Amino acid sequence: MRLAIRLVGALALWLALGTAFAQRVEGDRAGAQGAYQSEINVNGQGEAERNAGFARALSQVLGKLTGTKNAAGLPGVGQEMRHARDYVESYDYRQDEGRSPSGAPTFTTTLIVRFDQDQVDGMAATLGLPIWPEPRPKPVLWLAIDDGRGPRLVALAQTNAARAVLDRAVERGYRLGLPAGSAAEQAAVGAIWRGDTAAIARLSSRYAPPMQLIGKLYRAPEGGWTAEWTFVDSGKVLSSWEGTQPDARRAMATGADGAADALSKKYAKRSTAAGEPxxxxxxxxxxxxxxxxxxxxxxxxxxxxxxxxxxxxxxxxxxxxxxxxxxxxxxxxxxxxxxxxxxxxxxxxxxxxxxxxxxxx
Structure with missing residues (x-):
């Protein structure tokens, strides 16, 4: 019996450096929604468009639960996505108004989908999907950006400058925090730029957990933006990667993806309750x-x-x-x-x- 009913303009850098005294977990704007809720842009409110949105939303939710970027590619998930509406607990729409480059008003329709937690958990258990358990760690993001004027640290007062990576982390099922931006932390830009992960780990010891996503973002010689990343867990480098994108925000988002991949690889476990393939x-x-x-x-x-x-x-x-x-x-x-x-x-x-x-x- 089938399992039942039931997410280059100019980079927005800071205007002034502020003072803060504690790390703040970011991502609230992008996802006060829970792990079982997703928001999908759709072209209309017709049934076919809605069902396609349900499938995309379910893929996002399973991505959060498993920590997998392409959850639809996991065994059995693609087939279940065809029946995504059976897992929906409720849904509604939101209309957002914006402006085109010419100044004309534009409207975006967002489908907000809330899935039945028990049904989704049951499906994940039945398919033997790897689950990244809660509570999840909230690494500190140590990001230095050089837009041609020299590298500077993105601290708590410059939250919007890091919005792309913060929001992407929420989409992947976890959150990132920013350092307060003290004088000592501002001076750590040099350590970030030369890849001194030990120095950043020592500076980050006032924050919890002992995990750091360390990155530097700069204009690529061939055009676009390059981001170089290192993810450190308890002083040990779990992963290093880089990405070049035409848009600074997209290059920045690669940091959240790489950290999610490293975290889920270490912490996501497949339940053996469903048996072995x-x-x-x-x-x-x-x-x-x-x-x-x-x-x-x-x-x-x-x-x-x-x-x-x-x-x-x-x-x-x-x-x-x-x-x-x-x-x-x-x-x-x-x-x-x-x-x-x-x-x-x-x-x-x-x-x-x-x-x-x-x-x-």
């Missing part, structure tokens, strides 16, 4: 005709956890098949649910010499 031999009782055979096999082929069905042999009133599963038998049985077509009798526990049995209604 592989090939499993299963007996299906109640097969008394070709129609029964077609109904059972077609049903199995339509299940998200089933990659393939290969008949092995036919017995009296029974069919033995080999199932290629993206999870194990527990995941299959969870997806069968109450069993509108096939069901598993939990009282019939297979032994080492028998195969699991499913029953055709």
């Amino acid at each position: 592989g090939r499993y031999t299963v007996q299906i009782d109640g097969i008394r005709s070709s129609e029964d055979y077609l109904r059972a096999v077609s049903y199995l082929q339509g299940l998200t956890v089933v990659r393939g069905v290969a008949p092995v042999r036919a017995n009296a009133d029974a069919l033995v098949v080999e199932l290629d599963l993206i999870t194990g038998m527990p995941g299959l049985k969870r997806m069968l649910g109450t069993g509108e077509v096939l069901y598993a009798d939990e009282s019939e526990l297979p032994t080492s010499s028998t195969v699991p049995v499913l029953h055709l209604r």
